[in-house]
Amino acid sequence: MKTEDLIRTLAAEARSPPRRLRSPAVRLGLWLCVSVPWIALVVAVMGPRPDLAIKAEETRWLLEQGATLMTAVTAAMAAFCAGVPGRPRWERSVPLAPVALWIGLLGAGCLRDWSLAGPQGLALQVDWACVPGIVTVGLVPGTAMAIMLRRGAPLAPVLSVGLGGLAAAALADFGLRLFHAQDAGLMVLVWQVGTVAALTAFSAAFGHRLVRWRHLAAR
């Protein structure tokens, strides 16, 4: 096919244009509007943790939850930005800061647990409940994110879907800690952050399948 003929074909298709993609900030707002009610529903069904009011006054818990939420928000924003051609690349690395803060706070928590209770403070128990917990809470944020990412440009499939997975999993962990009473630094680091990391890697592995150039897939 000649390039001129292709241009004519594409122009003919342009008479019914697809809806313009909203800005990443608006899309972030939409994603939160879909995700937050679901998380509230899961927390209500599971029953908020009995010490939630006490925890809400505890600086360490608030900081950890703040860092988790910031990770989710910045990762979602970065994932949406990565799907828009021509946006600056630094936007994609913004989530590194809250992730570092989140892990740093949990690391500091581990040290504090050690100084208060010695080796007992770093006791690691098996707590598989975190995995289905995060998956359940993350179900709607993850699905909404996947649908939204498919509308963007597949410029960096692994990165954008990985960031989307990180956003959904981190938001799910934020919700989990509202009904799951697990606050020991090492336990949170291993079971909760570990699950978030595994889900992020799992999402990234599906990047090329979820977000791709459609005309290549049809070949």
Place this chain on the structure above:
Amino acid sequence: MLMRAAQQGDAAAYARLLAAVTPIIRRTAARRWTGTEEPDDLVQDVLISLHQVRQTYDPGRPFLPWLMAIARNRLADIQRRQVRRAKGEVAVEVLPETFAGDETKEPIERIADAEELGRALATLPPRQRQVVEMLRLKEMSLREASAASGMSIAALKVSMHRAMKALRAVLTK
């Protein structure tokens, strides 16, 4: 302006825009190594990609960086594809023919002489000869050979294995 109009369904503006960006894409492609890919194919690939993601253009942002991000991404993909293809290929002037030279064959295959094979078969015990005839010369399945000879499939396999070993020994002497 043209892209904004195109996003609102103005086909003529879109055609003008695509025609205007074609030389830009062609120049960008010419500056990069893209293997054996035809320049027109590259340009068309980028145009189709641009068309697929035209909803991602934000009229509040400059057009050229948007276009170049798509073009660079597609060209990089094509380069990767070309490298993969090049790795799987070996440049040769004459394609090797594996069916003509004796050195490419198993010893048993070298025996094209039916007479020699017949003599070799004659040296086998009667049961093994019968198995070779059924399974190799008449190309019967193990089940058919079992029904015809009354031997079990396991016994057929054992006989076949022994026969092939014996034949190989006779023919490679």
